[in-house]
Amino acid sequence: MSDKWWQSAVVYQVYPRSFADSDGDGIGDLRGIIEHLDHLEALGVDVVWLSPIYASPHDDNGYDISDYRAIDPLFGTSGDLDELLAGLHARGIKLVMDLVVNHTSDEHPWFVESASSPDSPKRDWYWWRPARDGRQPGEEGAEPNNWGSFFSGPAWQLDPASGEYYLHLFSRKQPDLNWENPEVREAVYDMMNWWLDRGVDGFRMDVINFISKQPGLPDGEVPPGGLYGNAHPHIAQGPRIHEFLHEMHERVLAGRDDRYLTVGEMPGVTIDDAVLFTDPERGEVDMVFQFEHVDLDHGPGGKWDHRPIGVLDLKRNLAAWQEGLAERGWNSLYWNNHDQPRVVSRFGDDGEHRVVSAKALGTVLHLMRGTPYVYQGEELGMANVPFDAIGDFRDIETLNHYAQAVELQGQPAEEVLVALRRTSRDNARTPMQWSDAPGAGFTTGEPWIAPNPDYPEVNAAAQVGDPDSVFAHYRALIDLRHRSEVVATGDFTLVLPEHEQIFAYARRLGDASLLVLANLSGEPATYDVEAVAEWQDAEPLLANTPDAAPSPTGSLAPWEAVVYAR
Structure with a gap:
């Protein structure tokens, strides 16, 4: 096992x-x-x-x-x-x-204490740095380095009270902990x-x-x-x-x-x-x-x-x-x-x-x-x-990107919305x-x-x-993993590696093996049946359509996936 x-x-x-x-x-x-x-x-x-x-x-x-x-x-x-x-x-x-x-969070007691004074015992729990190159805090380009946040904008936030900046790779309200401490x-x-x-x-x-x-x-x-x-x-x-x-x-x-x-x-x-x-x-x-x-x-x-x-x-x-x-x-x-x-x-x-x-x-x-x-x-x-519109979104990364792309970089709003609809969290x-x-x-x-x-x-x-x-198909996939040692720990070999529509692979453990054949396209797909000859005597174990062939035939319907076992 x-x-x-x-x-x-x-x-x-x-x-x-x-x-x-x-x-x-x-x-x-x-x-x-x-x-x-x-x-x-x-x-x-x-x-x-x-x-x-x-x-x-x-x-x-x-x-x-x-x-x-x-x-x-x-x-x-x-x-x-x-x-x-x-x-x-x-x-x-x-x-x-x-x-x-x-x-x-910047509202965590650790950060509240860290931000209370440059002399705080928790100051070094976060990444604090002065303005770079002798520039004045808040001056353009005064951030300690040029890093951008993953949520748009600079990765540094100025603390006016101390004149220093803290690092936040994500939101300005998510200061990075200093794991060196x-x-x-x-x-x-x-x-x-x-x-x-x-x-x-x-x-x-x-x-x-x-x-x-x-x-x-x-x-x-x-x-x-x-x-x-x-x-x-x-x-x-x-x-x-x-x-x-x-x-x-x-x-x-x-x-x-x-x-x-x-x-x-x-x-x-x-x-x-x-x-x-x-x-x-x-x-x-x-x-x-x-x-x-x-x-x-x-x-x-x-x-x-x-x-x-x-x-x-x-x-x-x-x-x-x-x-x-x-x-x-x-x-x-x-x-x-x-x-x-x-x-x-x-x-x-x-x-x-x-x-x-x-x-x-x-x-x-x-x-x-x-x-x-x-x-x-x-x-x-x-x-x-x-x-429909930017007002339908809630994610901070999405909203920040929209603001930067449209307001700072001048990209057309509708083009930005197309990207948001496709990729937004x-x-x-x-x-x-x-x-x-x-x-x-x-x-x-x-x-x-x-x-x-x-x-x-x-x-x-x-x-x-x-x-x-x-739901029933996912339940069957989960059940198969539970009861099949081949799925859990068998080795993996890609089959039909250059086929442009079919994702196929074999799993083997001892004398047992599985063949997974999946057409990941909306068009019928054909393949060389000789490439899967060793599974001609196999039986269909799981399929995503009701009419799976009893053995590999050299063709798959659009989005058809069949698992054969022997």
Whole structure:
């Protein structure tokens, strides 16, 4: 059997603000999650990853934390969390909390104290710097370096009281913690141990590869047409990152039992980096979230600069990760999360072929080697939202980009809106579609962001119990991972590697093998049946259409996916 329990597990991400609202205030909460635990149990998932529910001013929807040990009243009480934990554990489901420790809120007591005086004992808990080159604080170009924030604008905010600037890679209300200070690390480890002692089962670590910055904080390269320098090369995989993560493991997880899960979100991580981070002998993290496959459709101008990609791009990238982590380390597998547009709109067909393409994409992802993650609504085939105007958006990154692009750079507003509709994080954050009731069954009140207008047709009530639904297909994929050691730990071989429509691969373990054939296009696809000759005596194990051929025939219908076993 699998060496680690999470090799045969599936994780489900809950974005609490948008999952289910129990009290009619239009914002999801912990009691709303509790009321839908049967949905998660029916789907068959093993772990729930909960996006932040901590006390927060909500400048970045809870990823700006003002108290790591308090539940925000917006989401409920400490007792509600205890009840959620008990309800999940009673169903055999673990709970993983979001760990956001690259930065805090500027309203966190640590930062309030740090900002109180240059002589504060916590001053060095954050990155404070004077104006550069002897310039006056507030003068244009006086920021300590030229880095841009990932949420637009400069990455430095002036504190008028002291005349110094503090670093914020994201919102100005999210100052970066200084992990070079051992007191900071000790405070974080103490908090993590507190949560594990309380009964949670691990952590998803937000942008954790940013916690070690390059000494000196040098200027970044300014891209063509850009306003600020690129900080990423100077903050990702910094010189002490492995030291910090190993220390975290030793201080928090070592010596405990092996029921915990740790996954590090690491923008820009490479295969070679991931092998080191996830090698169990190094004691860092169990797996990482890499971004290569979800960055493939980003052009030279970044995420808002769309470039079309094909099936070849996707499968070459994902296969490279499968092969790169085959001997050491472990893959996390995902299409969606709270920061990514919906996969059925991005890489599938959210029109005529919505159901079958959602199933095909799920098939391709879930049967690879690694731990799959399902983002809320993905199991229903939820799609991107036809946002009308800038006033329909809520995400700070989206709104800041619009302001910078239109007001500072003079881009046409409608062109910017096209990019926002395609890529905005709000596509993932509209309410979970539970039913065709007003508000999509998410709330009896006015939702904090409008639901996708397709909710009368695309919703859980219409799919649960329907054997042909996207939900039923995801449930079957999860069940297959649970009962098949080939899926959990078998090796991976790309099949038909140069085919421009078909994503095909084999999984093998001992005498058992699976063949996954998926046409990821809206046109019929043919292939050389000799390339899959060894599966001619195989049987169809799972398919996303009711008329799958009894053995590979050399052709697939649009978006058809079939799994053969022998």
